[in-house]
Amino acid sequence: MAGLQSEKLQQAAACLAVLQAQVDAAFGQINRLCTVDGQNSLQQLDAHQQVSYELAFCVAELEAAKAMLLYADNVAAEDQLCERLALAFCAENLRSVWQRLLTYGAEAELSSHHLLKLMESEPIAGFLAEQGRVAHYASIGSELVKRGSTRMPSGLDDEKNMMRESFARFTEQVVMPQAEHIHRFDTDIPDDLIEAAAKMGCFGTCIPERFGGLMPDQRDDSLGMLVVTEELSRGSLGAAGSLITRPEIAARALLHGGTQSQKENWLPRLATGQSLAAIAITEPDYGSDVASLSLKATKVDDGWVLNGAKTWCTLAGKADLLVIIARSDPDRSKAHRGLSMFLLEKPRFDGHQFTCQCPRGGRLTGKAIATIGYRGMHSFDLSFKDYFVPDGALIGGNDGLGRGFHLAMAGLSGGRIQTAARATGVMQAALDSAISYAGDRKVFGAAVSDYQLTQVKLGRMFAALTAARQFSYAVARKMNEGAGTMEASLVKLYSCRAAEWVTREAMQIHGGMGYAEESNVSRYFVDARVLSIFEGAEETLALKVIARQLIMNAGETN
Numbered sequence: 001m002a003g004l005q006s007e008k009l010q011q012a013a014a015c016l017a018v019l020q021a022q023v024d025a026a027f028g029q030i031n032r033l034c035t036v037d038g039q040n041s042l043q044q045l046d047a048h049q050q051v052s053y054e055l056a057f058c059v060a061e062l063e064a065a066k067a068m069l070l071y072a073d074n075v076a077a078e079d080q081l082c083e084r085l086a087l088a089f090c091a092e093n094l095r096s097v098w099q100r101l102l103t104y105g106a107e108a109e110l111s112s113h114h115l116l117k118l119m120e121s122e123p124i125a126g127f128l129a130e131q132g133r134v135a136h137y138a139s140i141g142s143e144l145v146k147r148g149s150t151r152m153p154s155g156l157d158d159e160k161n162m163m164r165e166s167f168a169r170f171t172e173q174v175v176m177p178q179a180e181h182i183h184r185f186d187t188d189i190p191d192d193l194i195e196a197a198a199k200m201g202c203f204g205t206c207i208p209e210r211f212g213g214l215m216p217d218q219r220d221d222s223l224g225m226l227v228v229t230e231e232l233s234r235g236s237l238g239a240a241g242s243l244i245t246r247p248e249i250a251a252r253a254l255l256h257g258g259t260q261s262q263k264e265n266w267l268p269r270l271a272t273g274q275s276l277a278a279i280a281i282t283e284p285d286y287g288s289d290v291a292s293l294s295l296k297a298t299k300v301d302d303g304w305v306l307n308g309a310k311t312w313c314t315l316a317g318k319a320d321l322l323v324i325i326a327r328s329d330p331d332r333s334k335a336h337r338g339l340s341m342f343l344l345e346k347p348r349f350d351g352h353q354f355t356c357q358c359p360r361g362g363r364l365t366g367k368a369i370a371t372i373g374y375r376g377m378h379s380f381d382l383s384f385k386d387y388f389v390p391d392g393a394l395i396g397g398n399d400g401l402g403r404g405f406h407l408a409m410a411g412l413s414g415g416r417i418q419t420a421a422r423a424t425g426v427m428q429a430a431l432d433s434a435i436s437y438a439g440d441r442k443v444f445g446a447a448v449s450d451y452q453l454t455q456v457k458l459g460r461m462f463a464a465l466t467a468a469r470q471f472s473y474a475v476a477r478k479m480n481e482g483a484g485t486m487e488a489s490l491v492k493l494y495s496c497r498a499a500e501w502v503t504r505e506a507m508q509i510h511g512g513m514g515y516a517e518e519s520n521v522s523r524y525f526v527d528a529r530v531l532s533i534f535e536g537a538e539e540t541l542a543l544k545v546i547a548r549q550l551i552m553n554a555g556e557t558n
């Protein structure tokens with residue numbers, strides 16, 4: 001982290017580096033523990049799950065803290081609150097990482113004696129004594145209440161800031177007035193909301209201009225998609241912010257592996273919202289274990305016949321296009337290499353169930369699963385009975401055979417940073433609500449926000465939210481350069497967990513009103529809970545994506 005201008009930020013970076021070295025050492029040690037006869041054995045990793053999971057969170061917290069330091073450095077001249085926030089956040093995360101290492105590090109042969117000494121010696125001891133005091137977060141919390149705004153410099157260029165402003169207005173004028181009704185009565189998202197969002201261009205944020213989207217042709221640019229997603233999610237996770245996830249995943253899969261005619265046919269329709277997509281990966285027996293999926297695609301004369309079940313397919317009713325991953329090679333020993341991706345065109349259906357007869361034979365039925373939150377799009381159980389799709393439905397044509405897993409993963413890495421932005425939007429809504437309520441509500445003769453405990457909560461919530469936002473921007477910039485796949489999992493891990501905590505605290509600040517169905521904050525709480533489950537469940541990301549890669553990398557540097 002070279003080049004930080006302020007001495008305090010440099011000191012924070014030095015402290016993070018000390019604990020980063022411990023985390024790296026732990027990964028190195030797990031690598032050695034998993035090495036049998038000179039070969040790294042993936043089977044052995046499962047014997048170290050708990051420590052690997054904690055280490056993945058350590059890395060996520062350290063990376064979030066680094067993103068905050070770089071952000072504070074970048075916008076220092078615009079608002080002095082940014083540096084104070086970054087320093088308090090670093091102090092909090094140093095303690096959290098250290099706590100995880102102290103509790104679980106012995107599993108990776110870290111010495112608790114050494115860890116204790118690190119916290120008592122420089123640079124960490126001095127930094128925590130100065131920046132780790134309760135008074136810092138309390139003063140940040142109380143300043144937020146006084147300002148009546150959590151608006152901070154974004155660190156983005158003018159174009160993205162304008163995008164944010166126009167989607168913020170859209171959310172306030174169109175999404176927010178309808179969000180509570182959609183949630184309470186579990187209705188469909190009204191067509192006029194979807195049409196208005198489409199007119200704003202929200203479905204095209206991840207599709208290149210040459211295909212009718214908003215992304216430049218010459219390079220990837222995920223930042224616009226993050227800004228738009230966050231603003232829409234501030235209004236409603238289920239009825240607005242998550243509308244972009246499906247075209248994001250579908251477009252990435254098509255751009256990575258579609259034939260030219262598939263791209264020309266589908267991308268412009270997805271970009272304008274003329275066609276809505278749904279993604280059908282999860283099955284009743286296989287969710288995290290994507291390589292084992294079993295929905296059968298059987299080759300017939302001029303196409304394929306689909307048989308089997310999918311579950312949790314969000315927006316499947318209203319979608320015109322299902323993107324389905326299916327087993328096209330009956331040899332199950334081929335695992336993920338036997339999977340391909342198919343495009344199924346269907347009519348739109350409103351409501352909680354539908355039946356769709358294929359003109360060329362077969363039937364698809366869908367039934368929505370009742371959920372505690374994330375309402376509006378509905379997530380469906382799907383059953384495919386001899387459903388025919390033509391040859392042109394196979395993504396990539398013959399070259400796409402066996403590439404379904406690869407294409408799904410390409411799509412999901414975009415879905416993961418997008419989910420971090422969804423988490424940020426929900427956190428922003430929860431924090432705004434908490435600040436407003438804490439200022440209005442009097443307890444024991446004073447406003448809830450006058451109490452230190454509340455001020456610290458608000459300060460910490462604000463830090464978590466700002467870190468999630470800036471971390472996701474940092475990862476998006478990496479992804480724009482063609483890297484950042486593992487980091488997309490890290491930022492999802494961090495932000496989704498943070499959203500659970502922030503919405504929990506926001507609800508708590510509302511007291512009994514927070515638990516009332518009529519208060520928005522109860523919706524934020526149930527909505528936030530799903531974020532760590534989908535787009536890669538937290539445990540799967542921590543163990544099978546993040547820890548596995550870092551343990552393997554540690555082997556290369558041993």
Ligand SMILES: Cc1cc2nc3c(=O)[nH]c(=O)nc-3n(C[C@H](O)[C@H](O)[C@H](O)COP(=O)(O)OP(=O)(O)OC[C@H]3O[C@@H](n4cnc5c(N)ncnc54)[C@H](O)[C@@H]3O)c2cc1C
Nearest residue numbers: 279280281282286287288312313314379534535537539540
């Ligand atoms: C509201 C909602 C909407 C969704 N929308 C879609 C959608 O549009 N399309 C789609 O395809 N899917 C969708 N999903 C499905 C979602 O992606 C899956 O639920 C998720 O991938 C987890 O799969 P699973 O539910 O089968 O859990 P499992 O895979 O059965 O996992 C159960 C638990 O075990 C943990 N676990 C998994 N592997 C390990 C391991 N090796 N070691 C230790 N623990 C482990 C998991 O993290 C989880 O906590 C949605 C889910 C929800 C709840």
